[in-house]
Amino acid sequence: MLESFLERLEGVETLSDLDAAILSLSSELDVEHVVYHSVKSTGEQYAALTYSDEWVARYLEKDYARIDPVVQACIRRFHPIDWKRLNWSGKAVKSFLHEAIDSGIGNQGFSVPIRGPSGQFALFTVSGSEKDDRWATYTQERSRELILASHYVNQKALEIECGSDQLEIVSLSPRETDALTMLALGFNRAQAAESLSISEHTLRVYIESARFKLAASNTTHAVARAMNQGLLNIC
């Protein structure tokens, strides 16, 4: 199980080595696509993936992470998720799904959310075109292998980057914490502002300053990072 991949991983010293190793995983795991995406506690992101450049560009341009059910589930969960189990309803999500399938992502996917040290998180995905029963057999038989591969990749990525990933303890002000907590709980900006008895403009300022402190590239990331660092009052 994964022996040749682990051997290869041992020799990996740079991110470009790691890139190549991750891309080689698709044949080892007998799957069309492999995606690894990490967001460090400093907010830096790293991704290695077999999707077409056109799809990646399109995804970034449209900021699809906002609505992508896989991303939205994985940043808040830690159990492995078969894409079939996600909620793909809603007009925007449906059209995103069709576009993804048309771009060769496949109709099946399995994603492993990874919680690393001090708020680091990553997402590892395999996807492809397959019939339901064959995909179910594949994920059942290879699940542990997929989970282990995802964590080996993550460990290596952290190891390569450890020099630049000094653990900074972020502290948020009570108002910033309140603002992100409301968003984490699913309130929209207007509802959050109303509950906190502040204007939407003020709320935006709190969110932006929290986002900056957390070095998050967008609000979704800020919420996820704050949550993974235990900074929010979600229960």
Place this chain on the structure above:
Amino acid sequence: MLRYIYADDLRRAPKLARTMFRDRGEQFHTRLNWKVTVAGDGSERDEYDALNPLYVIWERPDGSHGGSLRFLPTTGPCMVNDHFLHLTDGVKIESPLVWECTRFCLAPGADTRVSAALMLGGMEAGRASFLTHAVGVFDARMVRVYRRLSWGPIILGTCGTGRDAISVGLWAFQEDGVRARLLDRVGVSSGVSEGWLTQSLDGIAALDPAIA
């Protein structure tokens, strides 16, 4: 029934959440006298509740808490690795195939069926996530209860004595016949138990796109 709820979804079940934290205060503070933090209303929470853990909760017909436990991945911050290394010979248990299980709690008056249901819930969550083991932190006197329910832990270490005794132990998910015996104890079919799990965990909606 059993429910599997991440902390950020507890607000959808306010009564269940309120009574769970209240019963935790009752058990860990009042009854066991552990050094836990209790709020003015008697509810008990710690910093790990803020890390969006997964709770397995036995819900009573009236929507209140009958018992619960809490899961966190051992690859991130968790109690065993942060506070109980002296019970594991200093070994960090860090694996994507092992989750930590803590705060095994029973509501006052809950019977052994609830204990069995919680163990079944732990088993179902572990199986669905392809885990090999759970590592638990628990009241040492509960070991007898776990064994009687046919799924005992391998004890890694214990500190304290009497009702202060706290143990760290490992549960294996691939023990022959354990799931069947737990289903039997709870009096629920395999299909219904799986239904409880998928009903709880499926279909996570995206955050409101307006905020992103």
